[in-house]
Amino acid sequence: MPKGGRFCPFCPGNESKTPPEILAFRTSGGPNESGWLLRVVPNKFPALRVEGDLNRQGEGLYDRMNGVGAHELIIETPEHLVTQGDLSEKRIEDIFWACRDRMLDLRKDHRLRHILLFKNHGEAAGSSIEHTHSQLIALPVIPKRVQEELDGCRRYFEFKERCIYCDITRQELETGSRVVLETDHFLVFSPYAPRFPFETWIIPRRHFSHFEDTEAAVIQNLAWVQRIMLRKMDKVLEHPPYNWMVHSAPVQEGPLAHYHWHIEVIPRLTKVAGFEWGSGFYINPTPPEESAKFLREAGLG
Amino acid sequence: MPKGGRFCPFCPGNESKTPPEILAFRTSGGPNESGWLLRVVPNKFPALRVEGDLNRQGEGLYDRMNGVGAHELIIETPEHLVTQGDLSEKRIEDIFWACRDRMLDLRKDHRLRHILLFKNHGEAAGSSIEHTHSQLIALPVIPKRVQEELDGCRRYFEFKERCIYCDITRQELETGSRVVLETDHFLVFSPYAPRFPFETWIIPRRHFSHFEDTEAAVIQNLAWVQRIMLRKMDKVLEHPPYNWMVHSAPVQEGPLAHYHWHIEVIPRLTKVAGFEWGSGFYINPTPPEESAKFLREAGLG
Numbered sequence: 001m002p003k004g005g006r007f008c009p010f011c012p013g014n015e016s017k018t019p020p021e022i023l024a025f026r027t028s029g030g031p032n033e034s035g036w037l038l039r040v041v042p043n044k045f046p047a048l049r050v051e052g053d054l055n056r057q058g059e060g061l062y063d064r065m066n067g068v069g070a071h072e073l074i075i076e077t078p079e080h081l082v083t084q085g086d087l088s089e090k091r092i093e094d095i096f097w098a099c100r101d102r103m104l105d106l107r108k109d110h111r112l113r114h115i116l117l118f119k120n121h122g123e124a125a126g127s128s129i130e131h132t133h134s135q136l137i138a139l140p141v142i143p144k145r146v147q148e149e150l151d152g153c154r155r156y157f158e159f160k161e162r163c164i165y166c167d168i169t170r171q172e173l174e175t176g177s178r179v180v181l182e183t184d185h186f187l188v189f190s191p192y193a194p195r196f197p198f199e200t201w202i203i204p205r206r207h208f209s210h211f212e213d214t215e216a217a218v219i220q221n222l223a224w225v226q227r228i229m230l231r232k233m234d235k236v237l238e239h240p241p242y243n244w245m246v247h248s249a250p251v252q253e254g255p256l257a258h259y260h261w262h263i264e265v266i267p268r269l270t271k272v273a274g275f276e277w278g279s280g281f282y283i284n285p286t287p288p289e290e291s292a293k294f295l296r297e298a299g300l301g
Numbered sequence: 302m303p304k305g306g307r308f309c310p311f312c313p314g315n316e317s318k319t320p321p322e323i324l325a326f327r328t329s330g331g332p333n334e335s336g337w338l339l340r341v342v343p344n345k346f347p348a349l350r351v352e353g354d355l356n357r358q359g360e361g362l363y364d365r366m367n368g369v370g371a372h373e374l375i376i377e378t379p380e381h382l383v384t385q386g387d388l389s390e391k392r393i394e395d396i397f398w399a400c401r402d403r404m405l406d407l408r409k410d411h412r413l414r415h416i417l418l419f420k421n422h423g424e425a426a427g428s429s430i431e432h433t434h435s436q437l438i439a440l441p442v443i444p445k446r447v448q449e450e451l452d453g454c455r456r457y458f459e460f461k462e463r464c465i466y467c468d469i470t471r472q473e474l475e476t477g478s479r480v481v482l483e484t485d486h487f488l489v490f491s492p493y494a495p496r497f498p499f500e501t502w503i504i505p506r507r508h509f510s511h512f513e514d515t516e517a518a519v520i521q522n523l524a525w526v527q528r529i530m531l532r533k534m535d536k537v538l539e540h541p542p543y544n545w546m547v548h549s550a551p552v553q554e555g556p557l558a559h560y561h562w563h564i565e566v567i568p569r570l571t572k573v574a575g576f577e578w579g580s581g582f583y584i585n586p587t588p589p590e591e592s593a594k595f596l597r598e599a600g601l602g
Contacts, residue, residue: 047576047584060472061465062493118575126574137576145581164362171361192363245579266578273427274419275348275438277567278546280446283348 002080002130009044010131012036012078019044022072023101025094038094039075040102040136046071047137054111054140070106070138074098075131082130083239084121085230093223095134099246100219102136103212107251112138114146114250117211122241125268142250149247150259157258165260166207168192178288180295181228185221188229190288190295197270197286198237200295202229202263209256211248226263232298233267240267303381303431311432313337313379320345323373324402326395339395340376341403341437347372348438355412355441371407371439375399376432383431384540385422386531394524396435400547401520403437404513408552413439415447415551418512423542426569443551450548451560458559466561467508469493479589481596482529486522489530491589491596498571498587499538501596503530503564510557512549527564533599534568541568 002008009017012034018041020032029035048069056065076084077091084092099117106112119134120127142150156164172178172189180188180200188202202225208214214222233240248261276282303309310318313335319342321333330336349370357366377385378392385393400418407413420435421428443451457465473479473490481489481501489503503526509515515523534541549562577583 059493060476061468062472064494116576116579118579120574124572126572135575137580139580139582143580143582145579148581167362171363175361192360193365243575243578245575247579264578271425271427272573273421274436274544274546275417277544277565278417278419278446278548279438279440279444280449281440281444 008080008129008131010039010075010129010133011080015039018042018073018075023098025098034078036078037091038077038098040072040098041075043071043073043135048139050109065140068111068140070112070136072102072136074102074134074136076133080130081132083230083234084119084132085227085234087132087227089223089227092227093220096214096219096222096226099134099136100212100214103251106136106138107212109138110252111140113252114139114142115248116143117246117248119242119244121243122268124241125243127241138251146247146250150249150256153258153260163207163258163260165203165262169203169205178292180232180292181225183221183225185218186225188225188295190292192288194284194288194291195282196266196268197284198233198240198267198291198295199284199288200229200233200265200291202226202265204261207257207260209249209253209259209261210251211246211261212251213255214261228300229265229295231300232295233265235298235300236294237267237269240269242267309381309430309432311340311376311430311434312381316340319343319374319376324399326399335379337379338392339378339399341373341399342376344372344374344436349440351410366441369412369441371413371437373403373437375403375435375437377434381431382433384531384535385420385433386528386535388433388528390524390528393528394521397515397520397523397527400435400437401513401515404552407437407439408513410439411553412441414553415440415443416549417444418547418549420543420545422544423569426542426544428542439552447548447551451550451557454559454561464508464559464561466504466563470504470506479593481533481593482526484522484526486519487526489526489596491593493589495585495589495592496583497567497569498585499534499541499568499592499596500585500589501530501534501566501592503527503566505562508558508561510550510554510560510562511552512547512562513552514556515562529601530566530596532601533596534566536599536601537595538568538570541570543568 015032021039021041023040024036025038026036048067054065054068076095103115115138169187178190191201244265246263249256249259316333322340322342324341325337326339327337349368355366355369377396404416416439470488479491492502545566547564550557550560
């Protein structure tokens with residue numbers, strides 16, 4: 001229960017306060033009853049809706065289309081926990097399983113071209129409900145930022161015949177100074193020239209373009225890695241607001257040799273200001289070697 | 302003087318607390334003495350410095366270069382005013398004259414390829430000093446966001462043989478529903494599909510690619526327009542934090558038929574969250590027709 005007896009629509013017993021669930025992992029109870037460990041529900045105030053046609057049209061020189069898509073919330077635990085890093089490894093694993101299931105289901109709708117998974121933690125990171133939850137938005141277009149990344153990766157591949165993220169992973173492991181931790185399946189590191197202080201990326205060591213194609217052993221390891229990474233960040237930065245986003249290939253595409261899914265974590269420590277909005281460049285006072293060292297050396301004992 | 306007797310490095314008498322001035326408009330006194338109406342000083346904590354070589358080099362697959370450039374602050378008035386809209390029209394005109402002078406001077410350094418003018422107002426918009434000031438950053442590269450805009454404008458021009466901003470201006474004046482105000486020289490409007498609630502653009506009606514080439518009569522009118530626009534925003538949104546950015550063509554280029562300078566004003570009312578960082582798309586709950594109507598109808602008594 002939230003402190004001070006405040007109402008939480010995501011706590012057990014309040015299932016009727018969200019739209020009916022799309023998916024749940026349960027130990028008992030039927031749909032929209034208590035007894036769940038994780039619930040996926042449509043956002044009550046969705047950015048996009050599944051119903052209707054795209055109805056693409058011009059308006060003079062502008063273009064418009066309807067907001068066809070899906071906006072779902074993954075309620076990560078029945079406990080009123082505020083911090084994803086406080087979840088058990090199994091709870092975190094279930095988040096990724098739920099996301100994977102939802103992506104595999106949503107991609108059957110061929111209108112939906114890209115699916116974004118992300119989390120907003122804390123008010124400064126855009127979260128309005130404190131009970132820990134992640135989000136999924138399925139879009140009828142490839143978003144600008146994703147298209148830029150895909151184009152950049154494809155140009156690199158055409159030039160080198162190698163995946164740029166595989167090359168980055170190799171170089172970061174060799175250099176070592178920006179590495180936070182490594183496992184058999186993942187590398188966690190502060191990227192070269194990061195936009196933000198303590199920006200951290202989690203990248204699978206084996207090449208896969210689509211998050212939803214990840215194998216069970218890799219998902220299990222991801223849960224361990226994500227939990228340790230978040231706990232280190234919470235320790236070093238004293239529970240900062242943050243966003244994480246899964247970068248994954250467009251869902252209607254087959255496996256891509258030039259793209260490599262990964263997670264980007266951004267603690268929200270600095271303000272984005274006029275220079276950043278005007279330039280698309282970011283002023284970051286913290287070198288990645290320094291943030292990686294802090295995170296690497298943070299004991300969780 | 303600031304409230305509560307706090308120290309302000311931008312108030313008269315504290316000239317020695319900033320690096321020596323580069324430019325000042327004065328009624329009395331010598332350099333770095335009191336008697337000024339506006340001062341331009343280097344940022345004490347600059348993002349870039351004029352000294353040194355670019356020294357472009359690779360670091361494995363990454364690229365690096367030195368931060369050669371300039372970072373200057375325009376202290377807009379000797380009074381400890383916090384709000385740009387509270388300045389007189391003449392003070393605002395002087396800001397634009399000072400920016401223009403600095404741009405014409407800095408572009409003589411051929412290493413500097415782009416100059417950004419912007420203002421951060423309020424802590425949520427990234428401002429750390431409350432005494433009203435604008436900023437200028439000169440860069441040795443064309444920033445990502447600027448290059449995207451230039452490329453988009455060039456592609457449109459190649460297709461249509463018309464400037465896209467001239468076309469937007471014409472369509473907005475015809476449609477009317479997104480217009481905030483118009484003068485002989487400027488159109489102020491809420492752009493179609495704005496990223497942010499109450500995002501507002503100020504665009505000169507005559508085609509010029511470079512802000513620094515603007516004529517005296519146009520600069521004078523801009524001061525009037527900018528002041529009214531800010532006062533309307535302060536009234537409707539109750540003194541919000543905001544950023545404005547001048548979008549202007551790269552300084553080493555000659556006049557461009559496909560690019561058109563303008564100012565973008567973003568009140569900081571919503572948080573940028575995981576969806577926005579992951580997609581480059583923005584969820585905006587406020588239709589531009591609605592924000593334009595509020596601003597258009599706001600009387601200034």
